[in-house]
Amino acid sequence: MTALVRRESGLDRRSVLVVAALALVTLTLVVLSVGTGDYEMSPGEVLATLAGQGTKAQYLVVMGRLPRVLVAILVGAALALAGAVFQTITRNPLGSPDIIGFTTGSATGGIVTLLLIGSGPGLVSLGALAGGLLTALVVMTLCAPHGLLSSRLVLLGIAISAVLVGVNSYLLVKANLEAASQAVGWLVGDLSGRDWSFFVPLAVAVAVLAPVVFVNGRALRMLEMGDDTATGIGVDVHRVRLTLVLVAVALVAAATAATGPLPFIALAAPQLARRMTRLPGPNLLASAFVGATLVVAADYLGQRLLESSLLPAGVVAAALGGAYLLWLLLRRRA
């Protein structure tokens, strides 16, 4: 009830604080990631360079490292938004694209393209988009008799996901070693070598898709109260749901195309955002910020966790996300 009252009063103070804090954490991580590597720079130097005050060498280093972090931010935000949308539409915290197989589907589409047609961020994106949409279509068709709200959706998604995992490993076996190692590098979810050519298509996709989610944010919140209520308030339930599902799948595909499938971000970010803001509902903005923070942090940790280790962000995300899901399950029993 208090939550509803707070929501009525426009901008919630706690949410604003959470978003501001997350932005600050992300910015700190950005400065740290840009500043560390073979050529070390102090945070002050990084900020000065970003403000246009650095030496030419510093400028080149920063420009070399910046796209990687920016890609991380966008990928995190995109996955988190997609997760928030799906969890709200299915009214199930586990109904997130990575659990119900869409991420694996995007991955399959991506490696099929990578191995059969060719590499290149644009091409792989299209493959990932096709794979993700196709998987979404299959899972939702299978689930249709019971409705999307059934937890059958989760079981069915896991089943389809298992089939696709088999297909993925078959594709790897079929490929030659060079192509296979490229595909594995992509399958694991990695940010190394992400330059402006990755950033630009991703940024365009997010710039087009994210606003659609935010515009439909109010309708999405209404959907959470049930179809009848939402219809009563004047929401075109079917149109909103279809639009949002398509947009969310596209967001997952764009993110997956840029970095490979990063596990658990879409699952965890909206949940964490909800806990932080203590607000019900999709918490779109906070979720996006949590997602961005998580991916930037996973990438930074992967690079710095062990001395000179270069663990891909996907491995860190899998380990942390898996642990988080386990914790969630253990808590739920109590």
Next chain:
Amino acid sequence: MGSLVALAAVILLSIGFGSNRLSLGEVLHALFAYDGSYNDVVVRDDRLPRTVLGVLVGMALALAGSLMQAITRNPVAEPGLLGINHGAAVAIVLGSTLFSVTSPGEYVWFAFAGALAGTALVSVIGGTRGATSPLRLVLAGVAIQAVFVGINQGMQMVNTHNLQAMRFWLVGSLVNRSLDQLSVLLPFFVAGVVIAIVLARALNALALGEDTACGLGANPALVRVAGMVAVGLLSASATAACGPIAFVGLMIPHVVRTLIGQDERWVMLISALLGPVLLLGCDVLGRLLGSPGEIQVGVMTDVVGGIAFVIVARRLKAVRR
């Protein structure tokens, strides 16, 4: 009886089919009148070990699945889906990366440790006491598997040489194993089977509920722990032999239960007979569909099993949240 016939038929198919076609007569010749001809060598050294391996692994997986389903009283319990096979796989990848372990005989110790770790994790998280929610158990498996797969992929990235060996192994395949290598795994397999047989009666008692089981003289906690150890032994020997293979342990006992009811002794026996039928069937199918090469059996079981799992998930009456 029907299952015995099916088993015999699929064994014959597995020996009879391959990239060079042999007639039934030629196959029988190789088996019973071996004279060292090319065809005989193909059958003896290639198809026979492969078939024996398929029978053992199919039995191990189906038995492990039926044990887990009995212990958790959960229709979706399965060593592949719940991350146990992947636990074994991670341990093997670790072993091959860090200690240059290469043969199934050495694999098996790592596999056993990994499978036990996986079983312990699933037991704790999925909550094996009494009937568990299918969704909860599967999610525990998803989480565990994600962690394991992440570790696997990380190690493959770091070491390309490892990738070359491991991508073939991780897909799950029956190719290129000699009978000598398999004999090392046999004790693990036999130990698992023996524990399963000993437990069968107690599992029947357990199915009647905790209190009744105690009244009948069974110790539920002991039965569960022993059962999970058997699951670990069986999954470890199967995984060490041919990589992580999913869904055999899910499908077979599930089908058997709908066919013959809930008596665990019969479920285990028939599952042990039908597990190889499914595995070898998938293997033969993979050889036919993939010719001139082949589609690895692990891929075939993933596809066939995933589809079966879709059907199971749609039919489950009470999927709790």
